[in-house]
Amino acid sequence: MRIVKGLTALSALFFAGSVFAASPSAQMNALLDGLKKEAGVASFSAEEGKKLYNAKRVHSQKKEERSCTTCHTSNPAAPGKTPVGKVIEPLSQAANKERFTDPKKVEKWFKRNCEWVLERECTPKEKGDFITYMTTVK
Amino acid sequence: MKKIKVWDLPTRLFHWSFAAAFLSAFAASSREWFLDYHVLSGSIVLGLVAFRVVWGFSGNPNARFSSFVRGWSETKGFLSGLLRLSPARYPGHNPAVAWVILAMLLFASVLAATGIIVYSGEEMRGPFVGFFSFETAEKAGLIHSIAAYSFLAIAAVHVAAALLHDIIWKEGLIISMLTGSKAVEGVHDAPVVERPLLKKGAFAVLGAVTISAVLVVLPGHKDASGFTRTLLEDQGGLRALERNALYEEECGSCHNALSPTLLPARSWEKVMAGLGEHFGDDASLPEETSAEILKWLAASSADHAFSEPSKKMISSIGDKTPLRITEVSYWKRKHSDIGNDVFSRKGVSSRTNCAACHPGAPLGSFDDRDISIPRG
Structure with a gap:
């Protein structure tokens, strides 16, 4: 009984998803288009994204050097570790195809991690460059 | 003096299995993850106690409580002889060890009963889950440890006494518990009433308690992560x-x-x-x-x-x-x-x-x- 219910719910969800929600890549394209408009640029630069990823900065309060690579390592295709040692799946889409497919998650982690490294939110340009780098780097 | 058979096979098997089961339960209590072994050995102890009690009324002459449990005056007499280093000789159990046997059976029963309470109320395992609260189980746990160390102390006295009898008076006690035969003088055989039904009952009790104990512990298989x-x-x-x-x-x-x-x-x-x-x-x-x-x-x-x-x-x-x-x-x-x-x-x-x-x-x-x- 439970299985039948579960299957019904699952297929309903699938149906709703396919009709009402855009595909992941379409959703991500919409996010990127919005960022382009906000940043006032025609395209993003993977090269700039790479620079941002590797840029090191000393935190004003913690007095420690922080960068994206602190946790994600200098190789975005490699698994990383959080400050308390929990394993982080690779960040680049080439190594982890689930990355950068859900705009909500992308925004959530930009908010949390830009604050952690830069002590501010990231600009639309920075976000666009970063996504472009992570979705194209091999 | 002639060598005669004093201990029947069930009594001898009981003696050594009881010692082994208690010792393994005691050893397994040292680590949490030996709990299964602890409960298994403890359950076997319980089965053996039940067997020994029934056997004490139905077994061969020297195994019967009526043949070796004596009142205070005879026990006192034996103990004072022991202190003078010339204890009276008994073919079977002497009056002092009789009380040791009763005390061990009693403490082992207390251990089994409190163990069941802890297993159900604290570990939430076994057939009696829901019968005892956590608070009851915590108190039972305390009694369980006191009883365990008391049992161990009595067992230590028992072993020391057996060694004394063997080393000083060369009774050949320990070997007799293996072979069943001992050299005795002036054997006085009391008439024995055969109780075949009770005799069979003793083995039935032993089997039933031990098998159900094993069944309680065994079921439940761990999943891939090791979780039951x-x-x-x-x-x-x-x-x-x-x-x-x-x-x-x-x-x-x-x-x-x-x-x-x-x-x-x-x-x-x-x-x-x-x-x-x-x-x-x-x-x-x-x-x-x-x-x-x-x-x-x-x-x-x-x-x-x-x-x-x-x-x-x-x-x-x-x-x-x-x-x-x-x-x-x-x-x-x-x-x-x-x-x-x-x-x-x-x-x-x-x-x-x-x-x-x-x-x-x-x-x-x-x-x-x-x-x-x-x-x-």
Whole structure:
């Protein structure tokens, strides 16, 4: 009984998803288009994204050097570790195809991690460059 | 003096199995994860006690209580002879060892009874789950330890006495408990009434108690992670924790998603209210997300769980509001002999990785029997 219910719910969800929600890549394209408009640029630069990823900065309060690579390592295709040692799946889409497919998650982690490294939110340009780098780097 | 048969085979088998079963139960009590072996050996002790009691009324002459249990005056007479280093000789059990036997049977029964109470009320295992409260089980646990050490003390006296008899008076007691024969003088045989039905009954009792004990311990197979989930659900003693995907996603991305069952609700409220400065980092969540997670944390907290670790964490915490599980003294005590080298092993990596050694942790189970420490 439970299985039948579960299957019904699952297929309903699938149906709703396919009709009402855009595909992941379409959703991500919409996010990127919005960022382009906000940043006032025609395209993003993977090269700039790479620079941002590797840029090191000393935190004003913690007095420690922080960068994206602190946790994600200098190789975005490699698994990383959080400050308390929990394993982080690779960040680049080439190594982890689930990355950068859900705009909500992308925004959530930009908010949390830009604050952690830069002590501010990231600009639309920075976000666009970063996504472009992570979705194209091999 | 001539050598005659004094101990029948069942009595001899009982004697050595009883010693072996008690010793293995005692040895298995040293580590939590030997619980299965402890319960198994303890159950065999219970089966043997039941057998010995029935055998004491139906066995061969020297095995019967009526043949060796004597009143105070005869016991006193024997003891004063012992003190003068010339004890009276008995073909079977002497009056002093008779009381030792009765005391051992009594303490072993107390051990079995209190053991069953602890197993049901604290470990939430076995056929009597639900019969005894956690508080009753804690008291029973205390009596269980006192009885165990008392038993051990009596056993030590018994062994010392047997050695004395053999070394000083060369009675050949110990070897007689193996072969059954002993050199005795002036044998006085009392007439023996055969009780074949009771005799069979003794073996039936032994078989039934031992087999059911084994059946209680054996069922339940571990899943791939080493967690005996079937037991947890089938025996109805513990309900598996309803996992929460939001908690595991939001909190478990940065650190191990710790078990809510180990801290009281007020601790989780304090943690969730201070996410902006969460152990030195900003871990703030949208209002509705943190509210939903807190709702689940509070409902699953140690205040509402009735597993042994939840109860013991609560009483160890008292009226404090700790923010870390690892700072609670009960947690520290339970992990005091686990060195840093274990926590830093690859398969563990951190003190907060509960599931590394407690595979049932995500479901709120820290069962003793499931504990398995990664070697590398």
